[in-house]
Amino acid sequence: MLAHEVHGSGEPLVLVHGLTHRRQAWYPVLDQLAERRRVVLFDLPGHGESPDLVVHGGDVQASLRAALEGLFTELDLDSPHIAGNSLGGRIALEAAADGLVRSATTLSPAAFWWGAPDFLYVRTVFTWLTTSANLMAPAVPTLARSPRARRVMGAMVSDRSDLIPHDVFVDDLRGMRRAIPAMKKIFPAAEPFAAAVPSDVPITIAWGEHDRILLPYHAAIARRRMPQAHHVWLRGCGHVPMADDPGQVARVLLEGSAPAHAAQVG
Incomplete structure (x- = not known):
């Protein structure tokens, strides 16, 4: 069972956070959406409060899809957004x-890198971020009390990480x-999206203009x-906007x- 929470009412909208993040990444927009x-x-899987990621048959994508479908079944979600x-x-x-949803909105999706050198940069950034998180762990609670320090430490991820509470x-x-x-486990299986x-x-692809x-x-x-x-720029936003x-x-x-958007495209 994946750790989850449900808020609001109306058309169902499932929100999926990024690599090494957690569901609380969506809290800044939750009230407006709900x-x-x-x-x-x-x-x-392997993030936040969910169980570890178990890769079945060496297929990471299929394992993540199975986890998502399991959540849909558990919450009785039939083709949500x-x-x-x-x-x-x-x-x-x-x-x-895969025909599992009625619309998809993506914010800087990890899907469109050019080739191996391009992806090497992304992987290097995450290696640097996670290594830094380990090395700085003892000092972060104190350093992060300063909004300026939060902005510096989070600059690769968000453009205004100083706005994130301590x-x-x-x-x-x-x-x-x-x-x-x-x-x-996820990085070695990564490939550009080609499906x-x-x-x-209907698909919306939005990109932070300051995504690093x-x-x-x-x-x-x-x-x-x-x-x-439908392609959109997120003005003044970073990777996690x-x-x-x-x-x-x-x-x-x-x-x-x-719903009108989905009906118009259909």
């Missing part, structure tokens, strides 16, 4: 391609350390590979999961 959606937050950030965006695209920032760093074993998404499933992990030129690759999608500008991100998520 006014109009039944919002499902959960921790991916889905949205995801980074790895969560990739999972959302895969769910759309206790949340500290817990995010703990969550990053907890997810290292899962990260080490076909059914034409009746999946660099903004990935958005140009996404436009070429998925011209049918929810705390950078909650209002802007919530609008993108609500528009991407709007």
Whole structure:
């Protein structure tokens, strides 16, 4: 059973966090979303409070899909809307391609790197981030009391990490350390997204203009590979944009999961 929580009412919207993050990444936009959606937050396997990631048959993607389908079954979700950030965006695209969801909204999805050197940069960044999280763990609770220090320490991940409360920032760093074993299983299996998404499933791809992990030129690759999608810039936002500008991100998520949007595309 994956750790999860459900808020609000209306059209179901499942939110998927990124690699080494946790479901609380969505808290900055939760209240705005829950006014109009039944919002499902959960921790991916090996992340947050969920059980460790177990890879069956050496297939990471199939194992993550099975975990997602298990959550849908547990919560009686029949073709919900889905949205995801980074790895969560990739999972959302895969769910759309597999016909599991009625729409997919992605924030800087981990899906459109150019080739091996490009992906090496991403992997190096995560190795640096997780190594730093381990080395700095004893000092983080004290350092993070300063908004300026939070902004410096979180600069690769968010553009305005100084807006993240102290206790949340500290817990995010703990969550990053907890997810290292899962990260080490996920990275070797990573490939660019190449699946076909059914034409009746609306896709939104939004990119933080200050993303320092999946660099903004990935958005140009996404436009070429998925011209049918609705492409959006998240102005003033980094890789994990929810705390950078909650209002802007919530609008993108609500528009991407709007029933009228899905009906128009269908």
